[in-house]
Amino acid sequence: MSKHDGHDHGSAGHDPDDRGHGSDRPHRHGAPYYDPDYERPPDHAHEPPENPRYPDSRIYGTYASKKPPRYVPHPIEDTCFKPRKEDYKPPVTCDGGPNDDLCVRKDHRALTANEQSRFLNAFSQINAMNALGPLVDIHSNAVHQMHGNPRFLPWHRIYLLRMEELLMAVDPTVCIPYWKSSEEQAFPSWLIGFTPTVNLMNGPHTVTRNIGASLLPNAAAVAAAMANASFNAFASALEGVHNSGHVWVGGSMGSIPTAPADPVFWMHHAEIDRIWAQWQTANPGQNPPLAGAAAIMDPWSETETETRDILALGFTYV
C-alpha cells in the first residue's frame, strides 16, 4: 500500500521511494500530493518553456505568448446570474474605510447568495475564455518547485493573487473566499453541483470529487502547525495539513495537475494563506529561507520579499 493512499497522508515518515533525484522527485504528471521535505532546499535554476496558449504576461508570467491570441468573451451561461448595470456599483467596502483598495477575502460561509453566484459566474467566464486552463497548467509544471519546500507558501500566495486578478477582470467585486475546513469538517455545500470542465494542455478535464475517503485535519492540527516558531517547521507542518485537505476532497483535488480546476482549490489555498498571514503576525521577521533564483516566484517576477505583506499585495482576510 502506498503512502499516497490517503489514510496515512501527511505522516512525518520518509519513504525512500519518494526521494528520487532532481525533477523526478516532485509531483510527476498525475502524481498525488506528497509529504513535504523541507530538509531538501529547492535547487532552482531554469527557464520555463514558452507556450503560445498563454496570452497575458501579468497573469501567466514567462508563459505568456509574444503573439497572444485574443480573449473571446463568452456570454454568461448561468441563468441564475443576470447582471444589471446597478450590479456593478463599487463593493460595499468602498466607504472610506481602511479596506477600500483591498480585495477582502471572506469565510465562504459569510457570502451572500449573490456573492456565491458572482464567484461561480466569474469562474465560469474565465473558464469559457480559456483563461483558466493555462493557469491550471502552470500548477502541473514541477519546474517551479512550488511543493515540498519553502517556496510552497510564497508561490501559492502569488498564484492565488493571479487567479483573483483574473476573476476581478470579469467581476471586480469578486475576491477568493476561504474554506476553513479544519473547523467545518464539511465540503462547501454550494459548490457540490459545480463541476466545471476545464481545457488543460492534455485535453478537457471535468472536475470530479471523492469527498471524505480520508480524514480532514482538525483545528488541533492547525494549532499544532501554528505553534512552530521557525518558518520551515511551521510551513512544513501547514503543507502537510494542506495535503490532507487535497486528499480528503479527492478526485481532481487529489492530483497536482488537476487540483486548481476545482474552485475549492482556491478556497482551500486561501485558508492556508490566511493561516500563514496569521502566523506571520505572531512571528515577525520569520521568513522563508530562500535566496537567488529560488527566491523568485517564477513564472512570475515577484521575489519572496514581495510576498510577505498581504496588504501591500492588495488583499486581506476578514
Ligand SMILES: [Cu+2]
Ligand atoms: Cu499547489
